Amino acid sequence: MFELDVRSRKPIYEQLIDKVKEMVQHGILQADEQLPSVRTLSSQLTVNPNTIQKAYRELEREGYIYSLQGKGSFVSPLQQGQNESQKAELRNELLRLMAEAVYLGFTALEIGALYRQVEEQRERGNNSD
Amino acid sequence: MFELDVRSRKPIYEQLIDKVKEMVQHGILQADEQLPSVRTLSSQLTVNPNTIQKAYRELEREGYIYSLQGKGSFVSPLQQGQNESQKAELRNELLRLMAEAVYLGFTALEIGALYRQVEEQRERGNNSD
Amino acid sequence: MFELDVRSRKPIYEQLIDKVKEMVQHGILQADEQLPSVRTLSSQLTVNPNTIQKAYRELEREGYIYSLQGKGSFVSPLQQGQNESQKAELRNELLRLMAEAVYLGFTALEIGALYRQVEEQRERGNNSD
Amino acid sequence: MFELDVRSRKPIYEQLIDKVKEMVQHGILQADEQLPSVRTLSSQLTVNPNTIQKAYRELEREGYIYSLQGKGSFVSPLQQGQNESQKAELRNELLRLMAEAVYLGFTALEIGALYRQVEEQRERGNNSD
DNA sequence: GTGGTCTAGACCACG
DNA sequence: GTGGTCTAGACCACC
Incomplete structure (x- = not known):
């Protein structure tokens, strides 16, 4: 699902942020769709859970996702x-x-x-709804 | 001449690189014009000489400036x-x-x-020759 | 492991670069093998960490090694x-x-x-896998 | 006669040494032929006389040229x-x-x-005697 | 004078 | 733990 380049100079958590943003922008991740849990993604990507956590926190701060206590993280509806x-x-x-x-x-x-x-790319994403 | 934000998350040497690039791009620094010496800039900005040197070195690597041994650093003419x-x-x-x-x-x-x-901004810089 | 001549005219960091290249070329250091950390090598060679880092950084720029954030530096697989x-x-x-x-x-x-x-020397290195 | 790249990272005196060696090796400068004086070359290349001096001294040390007191510098005959x-x-x-x-x-x-x-290149030089 | 190398040691970001 | 940034200041090479 996500492909990361661990050898890159760009921090892994930033790469993850960019990937999620990209998928949201292209409509691959739809509004209110649930994101994989920190634990799941951590083991899928073989990446430290703290790293995933940090990326999700930043995405929330920027308004791309929101989290519900005990339920998980979800894609924010677009608020222009x-x-x-x-x-x-x-x-x-x-x-x-x-x-x-x-x-x-x-x-x-x-x-x-x-x-x-x-x-x-944006239109292609929107048409595939 | 240069304004730096030492409290920024962006490293000082990167801020300096961006400032110099900007001035070159806007024509504020003209081709073959001499840049302030590492020592001079270091004391003006109250920043360690090594930090200045690191910025200059990267600018040289990217082709924005060149240095003459024993003479100083100069703006590279544009080579598109x-x-x-x-x-x-x-x-x-x-x-x-x-x-x-x-x-x-x-x-x-x-x-x-x-x-x-x-x-x-580019044209304004070029016209002020 | 590495022998440096601190009295040589050739800078220490360049000597180190050449040593590492040599060991990679001769197969003494294998692809994806971990190099000693900056700190470790620094104390082993009684050389300043910054000097080691400078050598590693240049080796990375030339494609001989890569670094994983928070994990260390590793030998790049050969890409001719x-x-x-x-x-x-x-x-x-x-x-x-x-x-x-x-x-x-x-x-x-x-x-x-x-x-x-x-x-x-190259073949001897490759056969000793 | 000599073309130097003052912007190069290689010291000017080293560039000069290499140029003279090259001309000797290619037979462009013949045995016992006189080299331009330090002063002449200095003004031709707009290079500091000390820099020329240093290059000539090193060429003499390596056996490529010899100097006669008050007469100037000359190309050494080949001594294999x-x-x-x-x-x-x-x-x-x-x-x-x-x-x-x-x-x-x-x-x-x-x-x-x-x-x-x-x-x-060597043969071409020798045939043009 | 210029930039380049190196040391000693602090602090931060990343995982 | 890892490497990355920065400081304070010494010494050297080049011109």
């Missing part, structure tokens, strides 16, 4: 228009990366193509 | 069309952030605006 | 056919040294013998 | 079969580089081709 500070931070990151991309020679066309790629 | 692996990595990062942005409700217009903002 | 720029640089170095060797009177036979020596 | 310690050191360097080359996937054919390339 909130998280203004989160959006501001993301905007800065995007600016930084775009500036670097333009400097390295990316054209407006290439960047536009990246955007369209994102849109397509 | 190289660093293919660097560009591939950047493309992935951009995809990831855009997907997150779209999910959080950014519209195509907003993202286009970010791109135009990058372009404007 | 990559690192084209690395190979190009090496080719130039070899050309330079061979030209010097020929000038100093090395015969084709002697140089061929060196090559066979390399091959033999 | 001497410098045993020099040859031993060179043999070690060659072994080290070849081992790395083989590890990175160089074939015996490729290495043989490098040797033939050296031989050809």
Whole structure:
């Protein structure tokens, strides 16, 4: 289900966060769908439970998932228009990366193509409901 | 000249790398212009010389600056069309952030605006020669 | 295990890099085998941890080793056919040294013998699995 | 005459040493031919005289050139079969580089081709006497 | 003067 | 436990 690269320089818990976000964004994980438990995922991925815990906690903080005491973790329904500070931070990151991309020679066309790629993946996910 | 946040979670040397890149990308630092010496910057920022050196070394590795032995560090002239692996990595990062942005409700217009903002800053830098 | 010459003109971290490469090339260190930790090696060699870390970091950059977060450093399995720029640089170095060797009177036979020596050490290492 | 890369990480004096050796090995500089004076070369290359001095001193130490008091520096005639310690050191360097080359996937054919390339350049130089 | 190497030792992030 | 970051400060190589 999740594929992690333990050799990567990126911390495992961050990789896990990104994977879950990606699946939520692509509609692979639907709203209110239950996520695997910490214990299950830990043994499936042969990763320390604390690492899974840390990823879930961060996903909850960012509003991607919510947890019910004793029941488990679930995907949050999309709530657009909130998280203004989160959006501001993301905007800065995007600016930084775009500036670097333009400097390295990316054209407006290439960047536009990246955007369209994102849109397509999103629609494909939504149609498979 | 450079403003650092020593309390940030982002390492000082990375903050410095980003600042220098930004100034190069915006044309604030021009090609072949000399950067402050490791020692000078170290005392200006009250940061250890090794930390500055680490940042400069990474900037050199990424092709943003070069150093002349016994003379100091200088801004590299722009050489587009190289660093293919660097560009591939950047493309992935951009995809990831855009997907997150779209999910959080950014519209195509907003993202286009970010791109135009990058372009404007670049032109403003180049015109101030 | 490793012998260093602290009085040599060659930096300690470079000596260490060369030693590790040699042991990997000769099969003394096998793929996915764990290297001594930075701290352990540091105290064994009575060399500062930062110096060991610098060597390990460069070895990782060159693809000879990889590190698992919180677990340690390990020998990379051999992946031929990559690192084209690395190979190009090496080719130039070899050309330079061979030209010097020929000038100093090395015969084709002697140089061929060196090559066979390399091959033999490699096979001896692989057979001792 | 000499082309130096001041941006290279390799010290200028070493680059100069290599260039002179190369020209001697290829027969471009003939035995007993006079080299440019330190002062001349210094202004031609816009390099510090001390740097040229250092290169010439090292070339003399290695037996590539000799200097006559007040007259200048001259190319040494080839004296094969001497410098045993020099040859031993060179043999070690060659072994080290070849081992790395083989590890990175160089074939015996490729290495043989490098040797033939050296031989050809040598003959071309000798025929142009 | 410049950057490069190294030490001694603290603190943090990750698992 | 592991490696990663940072400081304070010494010494060296290069120009």
